[in-house]
Amino acid sequence: MSADPHPWARTLEGLHAQAWARLGRGVHDRHATARHPTLATVSAEGRPQARTVVLRGVERGSATLQVYTDLQSAKVAELRASPFAAVHVWDSGAHLQIRLQAEVTILSGVASAAIWAQLPQHGRSAYGSAPAPGAPVPAALDYSKTPDPSAFAILSLAVTEVDLLHLGTDHRRARFRRASGWSGEWLVP
Numbered sequence: 001m002s003a004d005p006h007p008w009a010r011t012l013e014g015l016h017a018q019a020w021a022r023l024g025r026g027v028h029d030r031h032a033t034a035r036h037p038t039l040a041t042v043s044a045e046g047r048p049q050a051r052t053v054v055l056r057g058v059e060r061g062s063a064t065l066q067v068y069t070d071l072q073s074a075k076v077a078e079l080r081a082s083p084f085a086a087v088h089v090w091d092s093g094a095h096l097q098i099r100l101q102a103e104v105t106i107l108s109g110v111a112s113a114a115i116w117a118q119l120p121q122h123g124r125s126a127y128g129s130a131p132a133p134g135a136p137v138p139a140a141l142d143y144s145k146t147p148d149p150s151a152f153a154i155l156s157l158a159v160t161e162v163d164l165l166h167l168g169t170d171h172r173r174a175r176f177r178r179a180s181g182w183s184g185e186w187l188v189p
């Protein structure tokens with residue numbers, strides 16, 4: 001019999017630690033699956049909205065993630081109205097689905113200036129457009145991108161719940177909640 005490739009999935013702490021390690025890899029390795037999670041918000045009409053983002057920061061100690069975005073984008077308006085988001089990653093290498101719930105703080109202006117100062121020039125062009133992201137235009141390329149520090153926002157996601165599904169020889173699912181000190185519990189997959 002071959003050795004279990006994912007022994008970490010057998011314990012709650014092992015599973016939880018693996019999820020944060022995989023998320024952390026997404027920040028530092030552009031080829032990691034968690035580099036591009038799906039971020040879901042809720043529109044003013046109560047409809048789910050999901051889009052791909054780049055994971056820019058992960059800190060397990062505070063259970064927070066960071067995403068950079070354009071302050072004029074629809075997701076920012078949605079988060080101002082309802083500061084709740086979900087994040088989804090399917091890490092096929094680890095056979096692990098990571099689902100997070102989070103409360104989001106929008107940092108801009110002085111609060112995002114230090115990070116803006118560190119961004120390479122080519123990275124800045126994603127923030128600042130005329131007209132604003134999502135605006136209708138007569139032709140596909142009828143817009144301009146001009147790096148604009150006042151359009152740069154950091155979404156700081158304080159994770160409140162982690163739901164993990166591991167599809168190994170056996171299937172295991174567990175949930176961890178900030179409100180329970182991240183102690184974790186097994187769920188039926």
Ligand SMILES: Cc1cc2nc3c(=O)[nH]c(=O)nc-3n(C[C@H](O)[C@H](O)[C@H](O)COP(=O)(O)O)c2cc1C
Binds near residue numbers: 049070134
């Ligand atoms: C690979 C990839 C990475 C992306 N990364 C980001 C990102 O880090 N931040 C961001 O705001 N949009 C990012 N986008 C664009 C979003 O998916 C989305 O189209 C855009 O932010 C507008 O979304 P909204 O109208 O819901 O705000 C990325 C798209 C792709 C395909």
